[in-house]
Amino acid sequence: SQQGEEDPQALSIQEGENATMNCSYKTSINNLQWYRQNSGRGLVHLILIRSNEREKHSGRLRVTLDTSKKSSSLLITASRAADTASYFCATDEVGTDKLIFGTGTRLQVFP
């Protein structure tokens, strides 16, 4: 079964707006990762945040992690049409070294 649940399932915004996606998970983790997938192709690693970190930035991406609430959020600022894709969180479970993916958020950015 999947570890993470993402919210919302789908998100539509205009270029220039910010997009926020949330991920909740169930067990203790070593780290949480975010991936992007375009049109059913392979996933691309975006950013990794370790369990002892609370916030991380990479370009237009900002990720937060709240281990007490077992949740994370991904913020994409100043979105572009090229950001249109599905976004997945993935958790590295403690003790298993197994990367488990969430259900994903489909982001549509309109020009």
Add this chain to the structure above:
Amino acid sequence: KAGVTQTPRYLIKTRGQQVTLSCSPISGHRSVSWYQQTPGQGLQFLFEYFSETQRNKGNFPGRFSGRQFSNSRSEMNVSTLELGDSALYLCASSENRLANYGYTFGSGTRLTVV
């Protein structure tokens, strides 16, 4: 540096047949993981191989198997195919088992069972 290569890209098989998918990881990466992606179930973990040994296995029937060779290339095999096995099969590689730096995925093999 070449990425993760999966072959073939597309495959059509008949129920009851078997299929073998191949994955060549990034040079130097010793961990290879396989995932099945379907619209209904999302991304499901199949198994992980490291140094030619299966280290982790997901909740899939025994019809799904795999192996890893000494050059880290991996294959997965599905026997007695069922219609529900139609999916995108993704392979991911990482330098080690801890995935501390994220996985690199291949473009996947799209399997259609008819």
